[in-house]
Amino acid sequence: MHIAQLPPAPNDPSNLVENTPAAAALGKKLFFDRRFSSNQAVSCASCHDPDKQFQDGRPVGTGVGTSARRTMPVVAAGHSPWLFWDGRKDSVWSQALGPLEDAAEHGGNRLQYAHLMATHYRRDYEASFGKLPELADLPRDASPLGSRAEKMAWNAIVPKTQDNVSRIFANMGKALAAYQKTLQYGAARLDRYIDGVQSGDIAALQILNPQEKNGLRIFIGRGECITCHNGPLLTDQHFHNTGVPSRNPEQPDIGRGGATAKVLQDEFNCLGRYSDAKPEHCQELRFMATDDPHLAGAFKTPALRNVALRSPYMHAGQLASLTDVVRHYVKAPAAVLGHSERQPMNLSETEIRDLAAFLATLSGQIVESGVK
Known part of the structure; x- marks a missing residue:
């Protein structure tokens, strides 16, 4: 992380x-x-x-x-x-x-x-x-x-x-x-806390307050957030249907299910004439799953770096706050389109707030390197 x-x-x-x-x-x-x-x-x-x-x-x-x-x-x-x-x-x-x-x-x-x-x-x-x-x-x-x-x-x-x-x-x-490509995320409070855990630095261990530490425990434990939000960017870079409500229920967004044909037909894809790659370099595109029924209503897992600074949330801004996002995953409603991967969780209102508070520890500077 x-x-x-x-x-x-x-x-x-x-x-x-x-x-x-x-x-x-x-x-x-x-x-x-x-x-x-x-x-x-x-x-x-x-x-x-x-x-x-x-x-x-x-x-x-x-x-x-x-x-x-x-x-x-x-x-x-x-x-x-x-x-x-x-x-x-x-x-x-x-x-x-x-x-x-x-x-x-x-x-x-x-x-x-x-x-x-x-x-x-x-x-x-x-x-x-x-x-x-x-x-x-x-x-x-x-x-x-x-x-x-x-x-x-x-x-x-x-x-x-x-x-x-x-x-x-x-x-x-x-x-x-x-x-x-020159734009990268800098260190956040979570990173300085992890440094403290690894080094035993007592001062660094106080960077997160008790509420945020409990939120971290839930994030990597009972909340199962880390299943999809893992690695240093806190994303698995994959697509998931998590039952997010549609912005327009009468015309639900099909998400990844409607995109595979588009990327294959794109004249600017890895295999296209304007690409600098050789065909053998385009393995992701050549072996992309196109017929998986789980792609219906699935959307990309966003990175959680700086997430507290960029509300609202989900693919069409359906949820206003991080607390709303956590409540959505706790409730785990059925998907409007396709099948949600989520199951309801048993988190108290205090734990919901603790998890949302932890997400605010992921904020750091954005660093631009090497461009004048």
């Missing part, structure tokens, strides 16, 4: 620039640039706000429109093989591309972004990815997604040029991923 035991995020063979300072510096600029949206008012940082734990504090994300799910923090995202609540992306760079073309998030289009790169970031782009293709004779707006007009404009472009534009777009994602 100690953050110092977290190894570096594994290298992503589909992104050869993810560890280069030049790509990270470009990615940081793109992350905060509001021009990369349909209304020139939304950047990645609009929803992944550094002052709000790289999320937005809203029940569901809000960009140029309103999303259906909660914004996930991007800190330490490189440790997960699957991105988003449903895992519909298989790398940080492909995840970064999704919101840019999503109508409710950035709402822009692929050729618009390519023109912006040529106008404002040519030198930065070419330092990492080589010569930027010529775009002067192309329309301002075109994309295989988006409006009817954008699709028609895209279809009028010859395939080689389409490929050039899509490669610029993919490289934007790779630069964004390089920046996000």
Whole structure:
């Protein structure tokens, strides 16, 4: 559980620039640039706000429109093989591309972004990815997604040029991923307490109060929280149905059950033409479970680092506080869709509050390394 035991995020063979300072510096600029949206008012940082734990504090994300799910923090995202609540992306760079073309998030289009790169970031782009293709004779707006007009404009472009534009777009994602890889969680009170347990430091053993220590006992014991929230980031990086109530009961969110086909069809996945990986490097994607009935209504286990600082909770902000979250798991209601993995627990109201208090000991600084 100690953050110092977290190894570096594994290298992503589909992104050869993810560890280069030049790509990270470009990615940081793109992350905060509001021009990369349909209304020139939304950047990645609009929803992944550094002052709000790289999320937005809203029940569901809000960009140029309103999303259906909660914004996930991007800190330490490189440790997960699957991105988003449903895992519909298989790398940080492909995840970064999704919101840019999503109508409710950035709402822009692929050729618009390519023109912006040529106008404002040519030198930065070419330092990492080589010569930027010529775009002067192309329309301002075109994309295989988006409006009817954008699709028609895209279809009028010859395939080689389409490929050039899509490669610029993919490289934007790779630069964004390089920046996000520099964001990591620092030590929290729990980590300093663990240091005290290991060293016998009497002062460090007092860092947690009796209520928080009892919450820790419940977390790793009767509460069974550690079953899914384990390791230094306190997540197993898997998908679980825990009976979380639907935001819209009439149209329950299918979660992971609806995402496997999307990631297989994604042109920016590990096996796609814009990936830097060889097929043998894409084992997660090649052997992904696609027919498991337990995927219905299952969502990714979020990391619990800094969790007390980023309410509300669950995949669509259904629960307002950590106490509400604990009460949900104690009650373990039946799932609206699929089958919940949880069983009711016998915790008193005092124990519920103790467990919620322990979760506040997981908060620490977010550290950005190596980017100017």
